[in-house]
Amino acid sequence: MSSEFRLKLDNIKVRFGGTTALDGVDFAVSPGEIVALIGENGAGKSTLMKVLSGAVIPNEGHMSLEEKPFAPRNPQEARHSGIAMIYQELSLPATLTVQENIFLGMEISKGWILDRGKMHNVAQTALKELGHDISLETLVRNLSISDQQLVEIARASAVGCKVLILDEPTSSITRQDVQKLFSLMRNLKAQGHSIIYISHFLEEVEEIADRFVVLRDGKTVGGGKIGDTTRDKIVALMVGRQLTDLYPRSKHAFGEPLLQLEALTGETKLQSASFELRRGEVMGIFGLVGSGRTDLIRSIFGLDSIKSGKIKIGTYSGYATPSQRWAQGAGMVSEDRKGEGLAISRSIAENLILSYPQSCETSGAFSPKRMLATANEWVSKLSVKCRSTDQKIGELSGGNQQKIALARLLHHGVDLLLLDEPTRGIDVGSKKQIYEQIDNLACNGKAVLIVSSYLPELLGTCDRIAVMNRGRLSPPRNVSELTEHSVMMKAIASDLENITSNA
Amino acid sequence: MNKQIKEWINKLMPLAALVLVYIVFAFIAPPSFVSLKNLELIVRQTTIVGIASLGMTLVIIGGGIDLSVGSIVALVTVCIAWLLMAGCSPIIAALGGVFAGLVCGLINGALITRLKLVPFIITLGTLLVYRGCAKGLAHEQKIDAPLSWINELLAALKPEQSWMVVPAGVWMLILLAILIALVLKYTRFGLYVFSIGSNEQASRLCGVPIENVKLLIYGISGLFAGFAGLMQFSRLTVGDPTVASGLELDVIAAVVIGGGSLAGGEGSVLGTILGALIMTVIRSGCTQMGLSNWVQEIVTGIIIVVAVVLDRMRHKQQS
CATH class of the missing domain: 3.40.50.300 (P-loop containing nucleotide triphosphate hydrolases)
Incomplete structure (x- = not known):
């Protein structure tokens, strides 16, 4: 039954020392699908991302990528298997060119010599497929943040990624650039990429995602098709918990x-x-x-x-x-x-x-x-x-x-x-x-x-x-x-x- | 308990290294190496680097670097000789030279805090500027100066002075070292030096007057380079604008061998003095064995790298 999914996670649990960061997460994404991952700060989203990118190894649970068991032991392995992460705080080396950035860590070479010609062609194609043209020789520090995002995405698709994860990509760009990003994502989706989209902004989620999954306190608490639910229901899933007596409260007398x-x-x-x-x-x-x-x-x-x-x-x-x-x-x-x-x-x-x-x-x-x-x-x-x-x-x-x-x-x-x-x-x-x-x-x-x-x-x-x-x-x-x-x-x-x- | 013992062992590491180096040379070098006379010579030879490295200890604990101390030393020797030739009394000449060092240091501090550039760049620039000033002032020649008591500061003691145990210059090193150690431990300024080196952002958040503290740090570094210049002049008896080139590297090495971290926040006066002594002992031992200069340099270089590697391992253990 899992055959329709490209990436599937079953009952993933992660413990750090005495604290449980993830307490049973189920998650799946199909080819050509955008799934939004929603949750409050501390709900476990970033830990889940670390599991997928190989930075954290889960204590329990099972992951499969294209029906093969998937257990990356480090970020390199995850990347080579086709998982690409784009972090909220962009991390491009600013004094390298666009082309150098796209291949950083995965350079194409003939023996000891870098094959700049081939890298140039592949990078050019990747950027074209995304419908953008930035000069490959531009230094990354001269690009706007949204163009830097584009470079990160090109970097992912140039090396043949299967699952693209975007962590809060819209928090630091303008409304116009958000639309640019979305058309880019639709492009990638049409090409059959799977996209995991993490965001706080529910309007944006409604606009771009096909499905959503809500995490709370390290667990999957719900999800479904975007069209079948209301924003209220999603918010209720996100916050659904009771106030406890954790908070002492005396009557405060206000002064000047x-x-x-x-x-x-x-x-x-x-x-x-x-x-x-x-x-x-x-x-x-x-x-x-x-x-x-x-x-x-x-x-x-x-x-x-x-x-x-x-x-x-x-x-x-x-x-x-x-x-x-x-x-x-x-x-x-x-x-x-x-x-x-x-x-x-x-x-x-x-x-x-x-x-x-x-x-x-x-x-x-x-x-x-x-x-x-x-x-x-x-x-x-x-x-x-x-x-x-x-x-x-x-x-x-x-x-x-x-x-x-x-x-x-x-x-x-x-x-x-x-x-x-x-x-x-x-x-x-x-x-x-x-x-x-x-x-x-x-x-x-x-x-x-x-x-x-x-x-x-x-x-x-x-x-x-x-x-x-x-x-x-x-x-x-x-x-x-x-x-x-x-x-x-x-x-x-x-x-x-x-x-x-x-x- | 166990951890405290470990901390003490760490603190004693430079001392252990000094003893070890000394014992090794005592075995392989000629017997003259362990003579009292040679011991005195070692102490005297450590004075110049030692005094300058006290200022550098503050700079490095505070997370900075001062590359200009060698040039300041040269400029100070020139100033002293120039003042003496102009007819000033030795005390005025000495104070004038030291004051020139202080001014150089304050200029470094002012540039670093006002321009908000890294100390490496600023002091790399002033390294050349001060050296150029020294050469210009001396018309690119050595300035001869009449002999005075200044030249006895670092000379071997005459028999009738044996009550002093070591020459006045060495006493000065000892007193300044104690002074800086006390300042680091018992003044607000000392606390701020450590906190800025450990985390400048956190210190800013706590209201530490970062600019003023840094200005003072580099001022003191310049002042101590001034004292070191006085000692250098004492030894040379002339004002030499080309002297002490590369001294800054010996000074930085002394601090680093003594446990100072170039990342800031760590270092001690005792460690620095031991670091300076270790380098002189190696030099003295090599000279006594008749080894050439290049051997000494290789050995010193290896010691620096080994000291930092040990330091790094120590840090890993702790975390």
Whole structure:
């Protein structure tokens, strides 16, 4: 019965240490078919992609490609079997030409000598089949993002791919380019390629895909023909779960406004954001990856510059650098723990006090002893599991690292806390502790802004939520008026005009 | 427990390497190698590289590089000789030379932080600029200068000075080393140097004044190159615009052999001094055995690569 499918997955399970990333995924795609893979952040899409591309080997389950067992042990094997991935963040070496990129890693050669003539011809044909002509000698860095995508796709078809996987290909290109991409995909489909299309944007899924499959919490929870369902039903499948008592919630008393934004615009993705955040309030910003939610928080904290609009923190107006923001009583936890949040090769204690080393000084000299004592206090207060506060922070688990990142703000005693994905990639126990801390802070009159792509935690912890969609922030609404469904609808709408009519 | 012991072993690695190299030469080199006199010579010969490498330790821990120190040393010797010839007192000449080093370092720092270019490029440029300045100031000749107490800083001790144990220049190296070690451990600046080298983005997020810290780092590197230039002048007794070419590589090697990581965030003063000593011991041993210069260079080169490979293995073990 599987004969009609080109690629078929049965009951795939993947465990990393103690956590289950995939818990029984069934999936199949036929020749000449576009299947959309839908799910929230953390639903298991990226793990599934890693399984298909050979980067992760499943613990259980069976895969077959054209009726032969398919078990790639590394990305090369998967690629040689005809699986091609196109990642959300394009990864082309920018200083190579289009032609060099198309064959990178799969060069055609005669013995030791590259066969540039033959590669040129094959690349030319591949691009022509896609109905585009970019000069093969152009350097990739001179191409627009959508043309770079085209090169990636040409790269896939030139080496004879059977299954093409596109991960969020439209999140960083314009509407016009989306249409170009879609006509390209239809072309490939007509030639008999199988395409797996991952996207958050349901309108786009409805436009291009034949079938859809929904993942939630590492499982396949449903799917079907696009024509047979409604958008509401798909959203219900995506979010369908209950709020638990993971989220403590006290009654918060609101004070005067601490953070005020008026039509704030950034240099890149952030188009417009206006709101007031009061003392004692927890506000959430929900948005999909690439919607500009992180850019907003970075602009507030001075990590990115501001193009126009007004910003006021306490009594201070206008742009300020991160060090000035700390002095004004604001602190930030970055979503990128390893890259930006923490100095991974330094100790727990150093990371904890880095924004406020003055607190560990005695008569002008920095005291390592006092630093360790301070860190010990916080480590026991937040029950961080570690050998000693002298230990390198990189050796801790994600949850414990995150507790230290948050403790930095607590130690600094800031009034305004900007938290970007504060619970990404950490265990449930640590999550709960962080939610408790957030609730506590609000009770003590601090203002908390949380950016997250995990809806349940925002609904569980926030007083108000605003939605970021393609750089524009909707007006915040009280949580009591919102449901997962309505927030998700706003976030996946193709343009903001729809928000008012849909919500 | 086990891990702490391992960490200590790692810290003692450069010391073990120094002892090992010394013992090997003690066996294969003539007996004069282990004489007290030779030991003193080794220490004296380490001083110039040693002092400059203290500044470089800060630079490398902070994730940067300073290629201009050799040229600064030459420029400083020229400045000192020029000031002496112009009739300045030795103390003014010495201070003037060291000050020139500081200015060079601050220029490096200012260019790196203002232009936001990588330190490699900036200091590669100033390597040539400072060398050119030295040559121009000296009209491409050596400048002879009258003898003064400066020339005794690094000279072998006279019998009546034996209470000093080692010459003043070596004491200066020791004191500066202790100073930098204390600065790294007990000042906010020291903490920032490590944090910037470990993760500049995270430091920025924490409000660390990255530009000022970097400016200071390169300023100190220049200042210490100035002290090294003073020592170089002491040994030469002339201002020589062509001296110390390639010194920067010895200095960087000392830091790297001593456990400094070119990726930043790691390194120690003790390690750097040991690294500098290891190189001098190899040189001294080879000279005593009558081996040519090229053998010394090959041996030193191998030591550098082996030191970094060991360092890499150590890192893998930890992660």
